[in-house]
Structure formats: structure tokens, C-alpha cells
Ligand code: SF4
């Protein structure tokens with residue numbers, strides 16, 4: 001515990017309501033609550049509270065109230081409380097301030113400045129309850145055109161086709177590795193993806209052997225800088241492969257799974273000795289240029305007999321459009337772009353909060369660049385980082401995405417309350433932890449149901465919105481910025497987004 | 505191929521026009537020529553689908569005496585003689601002009617701001633370096649040049665042995681103005697009556713829309729316009745008129761003329777079957793339709809549309825995948841009719857042998873010396 005810091009959260013226990021059942025004590029992973037048997041009274045250590053709200057929602061009598069601590073230093077817009085406290089922590093430890101989850105700073109959220117269109121009079125809206133509404137999406141490279149041969153009434157496709165993966169809804173679970181998240185959380189994602197007909201992403205922690213047969217066909221397996229768990233069986237078990245170059249929450253930064261989290265099963269899955277730190281270098285040390293990337297892409301394709309699309313995931317950085325174009329030319333079938341607000345299990349706060357650009361702008365720029373170069377259909381675009389609801393999905397697709405990755409949204413569906421303490425390994429919700437006491441709080445049967453519910457709910461909403469626009473297949477929304485208008489955006493922002501202002 | 509206009513951002517690309525329309529097409533499958541009357545009477549019958557802001561006709565088999573030459577119908581806005589001179593300088597440079605004349609008009613018919621409309625019969629005059637370019641590509645690029653670079657000049661049509669007559673007015677007024685009934689005969693006539701929600705007042709904006717001998721008349725509002733337009737831009741088609749018809753015409757040109765796909769296949773791209781249906785098809789068809797749909801997903805024309813496309817020897821009609829806009833087909837002896845309404849067909853041919861309403865996404869293909877149109881009858885509603 002740091003000295004001389006104001007607690008982040010204030011706790012109030014209504015003593016009239018409290019029945020001393022000690023539920024809060026058992027639920028809290030940071031030992032905030034404790035019971036004094038002699039006094040028959042509950043106490044708390046406020047400074048340890050991370051504001052996850054687990055105790056408040058589990059308290060049977062609603063006796064607990066947890067809120068941001070009201071104490072303030074002298075108000076100062078520049079030296080606000082967060083800056084002061086971070087600085088004090090560093091003065092005490094000389095270390096890097098770590099954090100988890102996504103960027104929480106008030107950068108403009110473009111989704112909230114974009115509005116969608118609907119049909120009136122000149123064109124009928126379509127009722128998804130009465131008419132089919134199609135969300136099926138194919139991820140992968142498409143040929144420029146189809147050569148078709150006609151032979152005595154027989155029609156045959158002559159062109160070479162590339163492998164594509166089909167998903168039933170344009171929503172895919174983002175990379176979250178086993179190790180960063182608990183086995184239960186990982187399995188829940190796999191089960192939900194399989195049940196709903198979409199995909200989950202293994203992250204860089206490998207795919208446990210016992211899950212390959214059942215969930216391989218719903219998995220995008222990652223090949224990241226640490227190469228954990230990568231071997232031909234792993235690659236061939238999956239339906240797509242992703243080379244991870246960067247992550248929106250920490251562009252240019254690697255990862256570090258501390259040895260204490262590397263349990264036996266994680267060690268086997270990652271193919272490293274138990275209890276050793278799993279270090280992912282910042283770059284992939286065999287990729288120092290675009291040609292190197294191309295070699296890795298084709299090495300992975302060779303290893304899998306050209307049967308699986310290969311994705312390359314990058315963080316949205318300043319010249320993302322040019323990089324994406326290079327990636328497509330290097331042979332990638334999917335480009336995944338992770339924006340400024342993408343989540344993480346652990347990242348230096350300075351990086352999470354300051355490096356990268358918003359997904360919306362990056363996505364619009366990439367889609368435009370690929371079209372200008374006539375190579376947009378050579379790849380699919382997966383947009384990641386800050387997708388919070390079905391309307392965000394619609395807007396991302398209208399800006400040019402084929403589908404979106406959701407990470408944080410899936411975590412929230414599993415219970416996460418964005419306390420940002422994932423890096424501590426003490427997630428009270430059993431998600432970002434390897435502590436069996438905590439992780440058993442998730443039952444994959446139930447949690448995966450919550451995830452499929454989320455996918456179902458969003459898919460229904462997407463169908464409603466599509467129908468309203470008079471569109472009955474999701475591909476007709478892709479890149480269709482005519483169905484977007486900007487509100488409250490500056491000229492340059494509208495220009496980058498390629499979207500007219502409302503009323504224009 | 506087409507001229508790209510540079511905008512600072514896509515945001516400045518003009519919004520598309522919104523319009524509704526009436527359509528009619530008739531073809532004699534034995535190739536016998538007939539006058540304009542059927543087309544005029546039919547489109548008059550569906551006057552309510554137009555509002556007098558645009559009408560036009562496409563005629564095939566129009567110029568038998570010059571059938572080996574490209575017939576250019578060119579309008580000069582505000583009867584601008586300078587534009588005509590500039591155009592003729594350009595034509596002289598790139599073509600042999602075999603014959604040219606003003607398209608005769610009836611001065612008694614008064615219409616909104618009529619341009620001067622001229623026809624030229626030309627043959628490509630290619631330079632050394634251009635020998636390898638196919639004639640059609642050569643002509644197309646020159647036509648696009650005129651449309652985008654010569655102010656006040658606009659090419660109505662550029663095919664051989666065919667022509668487009670169009671303008672601002674009801675179609676019957678346009679017909680009277682160009683004296684179609686009496687002067688011309690053809691074996692295919694298509695006609696369009698326009699109901700734009702804005703007032704363009706520009707003759708070039710009327711339909712049919714045409715590239716070479718391909719003409720498109722279209723009704724509907726394509727909600728996938730933005731997706732379609734962006735895909736076509738990758739193949740160097742840049743929309744200059746910002747109408748759904750233009751997108752439809754370019755898509756037809758790309759798939760049918762340049763890539764050589766027949767309409768039976770193209771119909772499955774513009775108006776594909778639902779995935780649920782595709783999944784239950786026999787393996788071979790399933791693979792074909794699924795591949796078409798994945799590869800050409802950006803050319804799915806979503807939202808209500810009916811289109812009648814014609815080129816020499818062929819006319820076809822197609823409606824959107826869930827039939828939000830109707831199309832009706834009728835047949836009597838050698839004549840096959842397509843229209844947005846059955847009434848228009850019955851009005852000009854009360855004793856039809858057959859009349860049917862094709863399914864959404866099922867093309868009615870009318871071909872010279874063939875009975876292909878009957879295939880859609882079997883699948884009709
Ligand atoms: S959970 Fe609620 S009722 Fe139980 S001890 Fe804690 S505050 Fe009291």
C-alpha cells in the first residue's frame with residue numbers, strides 16, 4: 001500500500017442494514033472488508049478498494065455503497081488528482097505505473113458523434129420480423145473477379161479461390177490469452193463463439209490441447225512475438241491465424257505474464273517451464289520490415305496448406321493506412337486494427353493513455369486507402385478497440401469494417417466492471433486471475449450463455465437498424481458512409497471519416 | 505476508364521439523387537422492327553409514375569444504313585455552338601466522321617430548355633500506340649472524355665445501330681419532340697418516365713442511361729448505393745451523375761461487358777438468394793452461388809429496384825431479391841413486354857398470350873430467336 005495517498009474509493013456501510021453475514025469479506029479479492037468477532041462488527045480498509053462493486057452487488061441487504069472518494073486536492077485542471085497520485089506513487093517506488101483495461105481518457109469518441117440513417121417514403125424499411133435479414137459475413141481474401149466457364153449448360157468457376165471463414169454475425173471475440181484471463185473465462189469465450197457460429201481469439205497464450213478438437217474450428221490462433229504455444233498442430237487446429245504485431249492499448253510494447261501465474265496447465269499450453277515469466281518482446285524479432293512480415297505470413301500459410309486465412313493485427317498508429325496497405329500487399333487476408341481504446345490485461349499507463357489514434361479515424365483511413373489502391377477486396381478488415389454496443393458495430397461496418405472484435409464488451413458480459421486492476425491478478429469477477437478461489441466464480445456454462453445472449457441481443461439490434469435503412473444483408477452496409485452523418489464534428493474530422501455532417 | 509474527379513474527402517462527393525420511375529420495354533424476338541407507338545402508349549398509361557421531369561427512349565435496330573459505325577447522339581446544352589465546335593474538333597481528332605446531322609425535332613412541341621441534339625456516325629481513328637485497344641474501350645474512353653471535359657456537351661448514346669432520345673418532360677412529350685412515332689423503327693424499345701424528388705432541369709440527367717449499345721432504365725432506390733459505388737471505383741468507374749441508375753449501369757458494364765458474365769449469373773450477384781436457400785441447394789449450385797455472393801458482395805443491389813437493360817439481341821428485366829418493386833412480363837406472338845405495371849402492357853396489347861410476375865431476383869431474359877424468357881415463367885408467382 002502506498003503512503004500518503006487519498007483512497008480512490010469511499011465505502012459506506014449502512015449499519016442498520018448490515019447483518020454481519022461476511023459475504024463482502026469473502027467476495028473481496030483485496031481484503032477490504034474484515035470482521036471483528038469481539039465487537040461483532042464489520043470494518044473496512046478503504047485504501048485497498050478498487051471499486052469493482054462486487055461486494056455491493058453481493059451484499060444481501062444492499063448495505064454497501066462504494067463511490068469515488070469525494071476528497072479532492074485544491075482543484076487544478078492541469079494537476080488533477082490522478083496526475084498527483086500517480087506522481088506520488090512513482091516518487092515512492094521509482095517504477096512504471098501499470099494499469100489494465102482500456103484508455104479511459106476523454107478523447108473524442110467518434111461513435112457518439114455519428115448517427116445512422118433510416119428509410120422514409122422513397123424506399124421502404126424492411127421489417128426483420130417478417131423478412132429475412134442476413135448478417136452472415138466472410139472473412140478472408142476475395143479474388144478481383146470470377147472467371148466462369150460455361151460448358152454445355154454446366155457452369156464452373158475457373159478462378160482460384162482463397163479460404164474464407166464464415167461467421168453468423170459480424171462480431172468476433174478479441175484476443176484474450178489463457179494466462180491473461182482464467183481458464184473459465186477463456187473457455188466461456190470459446191463455448192459462446194462455437195454456439196453462436198462466430199470466432200474467439202486465443203491471444204498469444206496458445207490453445208489448450210483438450211480444447212482443440214471441440215473449439216479449434218471456432219478459434220483464431222495467434223502467433224505473437226513470444227511464439228507461445230505455436231507449433232504446426234496448434235496452427236492446424238484453428239480456422240484462422242493471426243500474427244499479432246501490436247495492440248491498441250499498448251502499441252509498440254510487448255507483454256509480461258509473471259511466473260507466479262504460469263500454472264502447470266498454462267505452462268503446457270504456452271510450452272514454457274512452469275513458474276517462469278512469459279515475456280513477449282515488443283517487436284517480433286523475425287519481423288523488422290514488411291518483407292519479413294510477408295515471409296512469416298507465407299510460412300504460416302505453408303504450414304497450414306493455404307487452408308486458413310492469415311490475419312495481421314496492428315495497433316492504430318499515425319500512418320496506419322500505409323501500414324495496412326503494406327500488410328495486404330505482403331499477403332495478409334485479414335487486417336485487424338486495434339484502436340486507442342482497446343483493452344489490455346496489463347500496460348504501462350503512460351502508453352495506454354497516450355499512444356495510438358482512435359479506431360474510427362484509423363478505420364476510415366485504412367478503408368479509403370485500400371480502396372484507392374484497388375486492394376480493398378483482397379482482405380477483410382476487423383475493427384477492434386472501443387466497440388460498446390450494436391450501434392458501434394453498425395457504424396464501424398459503415399466506415400468500412402467487415403466485422404468487429406469485441407474484448408472489453410465480452411468481459412463486461414462476463415461480469416467485469418472495468419476496475420482496471422487486471423494486472424494485479426486479483427480480479428474479483430474471476431476473469432483476469434489465475435487464483436482458483438477467484439476463477440471458480442465463473443461457471444463456463446452460465447458465462448458462455450451470457451456471451452451468446454450478448455451476441456444475440458446485438459444481432460437483433462443490428463437487424464432492426466439494417467431493416468430501418470432498407471438493407472437486408474450486412475454486406476450492403478460495408479463502407480456505405482452514405483448511411484452515416486456526423487454531429488458536432490470539425491471539418492477535418494468529417495473529411496477523415498469521409499462522412500457528411502448532419503443536414504449536409 | 506472513366507474520369508476521376510478529385511475531392512478533398514469523400515465527404516464532398518455529392519449525395520445521390522432520389523427518384524422513382526415508370527419503366528416499359530418491348531422486344532420482337534424475331535427481330536422484326538416496329539414503330540414507337542407501343543412504347544409511347546404504354547408509358548402514357550403509367551403517367552403517375554413520372555412527374556414530367558424526365559423521359560426517354562432507347563431504340564435498337566435504328567440505323568441499318570450505318571450499322572457498322574458508332575452512332576453518337578450528343579446534346580449541346582443551351583444550344584452552345586462553341587461546345588459543338590469543341591466536340592467536333594475532338595471527334596475529328598479521334599474518329600472518322602462518316603456522316604452527321606441534327607436530330608430532327610418538332611418545333612411545335614415546346615419543352616423546358618431544349619438543347620441542340622446532333623448525331624454523328626463515326627469509326628475509331630486510332631494512333632500507332634492505340635492499335636491494341638479494342639474499339640469498344642476506345643469509344644468508351646472518348647465518350648467519357650467528352651462528358652467530363654467538354655463543357656455543355658453530353659453524349660446520350662454511343663452504340664452501333666441504336667440510339668437514345670431523352671430529355672426533360674413527360675416521355676410522350678419527348679417522343680413528340682423528336683418525332684419518334686413516324687421517323688424511327690426498331691426491334692427493341694425501352695422507355696423511362698422519371699419522378700425525381702429534386703428538379704435537375706438537365707436533359708443529360710434523363711434516362712435511359714447508356715454506354716456503347718448498353719442501355720439501362722431503372723426504378724427504385726438502392727440502399728447499398730455507397731457500397732456499390734465504392735466497389736466500382738476500384739474498377740475505375742467514377743459516378744458523375746450520382747444516381748442509382750448510373751451505379752447499376754456501371755455494374756452491368758463491369759460484369760457483363762468487361763467480365764463477360766451472362767445475365768443469369770449477374771442476376772445472382774445483384775439480387776442473390778438468401779443464404780438459407782443457398783445452403784439447401786445441390787452441392788454444385790451451392791458452391792457457385794455462395795462464391796458469387798462472397799466475391800461480389802459489394803455489388804449486391806440492396807433495396808427496391810426494377811431494372812430493364814438492353815443491348816443488341818437481348819433485353820432483360822430484373823427486380824430486387826425480395827421484390828420490393830414489381831416487374832411484370834407479358835408475351836404475344838413475337839413480342840415480349842416488360843414493365844413496372846401490368847396495366848401498361850395490357851394497354852398496348854389487350855390480348856396477351858401470357859402474362860406473369862417473376863420472383864424477386866429471377867431475371868426475365870428476352871433474346872433474339874429464343875424462348876429464354878419463358879424460363880422465368882416457370883418460376884413465376
Ligand atoms: S455483505 Fe452486506 S450484509 Fe453482509 S457483511 Fe457485508 S455489508 Fe454486511
Ligand code: SF4
Pocket residue numbers: 052100101411415416417418419420421422423426427428429430431432
Ligand atoms: S477483468 Fe476483472 S480486474 Fe480487469 S477490469 Fe474487469 S473486473 Fe477489473
